[in-house]
Amino acid sequence: MSVRTYWNDYDWQLIHAGPQPPALHMALDAVITDEVGAGLRPPTLRIWEWSEPAVIIGRFQSLKNEVDPEGARRHGVTVVRRVSGGGAMFVEPGNTITYSLSVPQALVQGLSFQQSYEFLDGWVIRALHDLGIKAWYQPLNDIASESGKIGGAAQARRAGAVLHHVTMSYDIDAEKMVQVLRIGREKLSDKGTTSAKKRVDPLRSQTGLARDTIIERMLQTFQSLAPLAPAQLGEATLEQARRQAQEKFSSPEWTALVP
Amino acid sequence: MHGEYKVPGGKLVVVDLEVESGKLADVRLSGDFFLEPPEALDLINRALCGLPADAGEAQLAAAVQAALPREAELFGFSPQAVAVTVKRALA
DSSP states (O other): OOOOOOGGGSOEEEEOOSOBOHHHHHHHHHHHHHHHHTTSSOOEEEEOOBSSOEEEEOTTOOHHHHBOHHHHHHTTOEEEEOSSOSOOEEEOTTSEEEEEEEEEGGGGTTOOHHHHHHHHHHHHHHHHHHTTOOEEEETTTEEEETTEEEEEEEEEEETTEEEEEEEEESSOOHHHHHHHBOOOTGGGTTTTOSOGGGTBOOHHHHHOOOHHHHHHHHHHHHHTTSOEEEOOOOHHHHHHHHHHIIIIITSHHHHTSOO | OEEEEEOTTSOEEEEEEEEETTEEEEEEEEESOEEESTTHHHHHHHHHTTSBTTOOHHHHHHHHHHHSOTTOEEESOOHHHHHHHHHHHHO
16 A cells, blocks of 8 residues: 545545434544444545533543543533543533544655644645634644634544544633643643633634534545545444443543543 | 653643662653553663663663654654653652
8 A cells, every 4th residue: 555545536425413422432533443443334534413511531641640520420411432532621612623633544645743743734724714713733633723722633543544533612611611621731831822722722712613614624625635524323333432432431441440 | 769750831731650770660651641552661661770860861762762653643742751750750
């Protein structure tokens, strides 16, 4: 596998289902990406809808360093661990725009990790420009604008495929966020700010647009790049994801894998 | 013991560890970095356990490097960054 492919070498699938629980989202990323890697499904763009507030910690993050269990309980926040590295995020339904690209390894063949982040974020940067936001890819894994961070990406490499998922802030309850996440000073030491609250500037305040409208515009931008057809997940895929959600991604062993 | 190090332009590296009879024990690396394959995390932890608590940064970094499979990819941190974090935990 030495030839690099292009966006429009594929007929992409768009998956955008109704609200789903956090553990199922974790499992869907794994199952869909593995199906792409095995050649069982085309490259897939999945837009997430959340059924409940959640903290999603990175694969290598320490649960107790990142999450305030008392704050999480008080606000009814479910804590899950994802398969990709990167940092913790706090989401509430309707508050973020989260999406996953599950792509064949060939699409990023020969690119460094950093180049592949920039490459796979490229269409979203363009969509944000079309919405009037001067956004750019900020290494290593941020989407940034003049007024602050908009979102972050994370990748996991899985047998023949790459999972690249991104959460962008649409609206944010920054006060609640700092009660649920522990964000230490060391982490912010090279960010030019000591306040996690001031780091994020959400899309709502930057565009004045409804969340659905922004997603619609993003999809239009994607469709200018490659064919993208709405689809439903098959029952076998859903069943496998439900099983992984229950057996792995809801289990205390996985969530506390790095205690 | 606990140490944190934000790699300039990179990610946060965290190390929790104990010292038993002058040697590193129960080393737990964590952070918001990226590591492939993910199982390499345990290999790094194991490679650091048993090293002398007064090991220098170069020795610690070499032990991390030697523990990594050839195809391993570190994004946002490095063996040297892990070594710096271990030294901070011990400080």
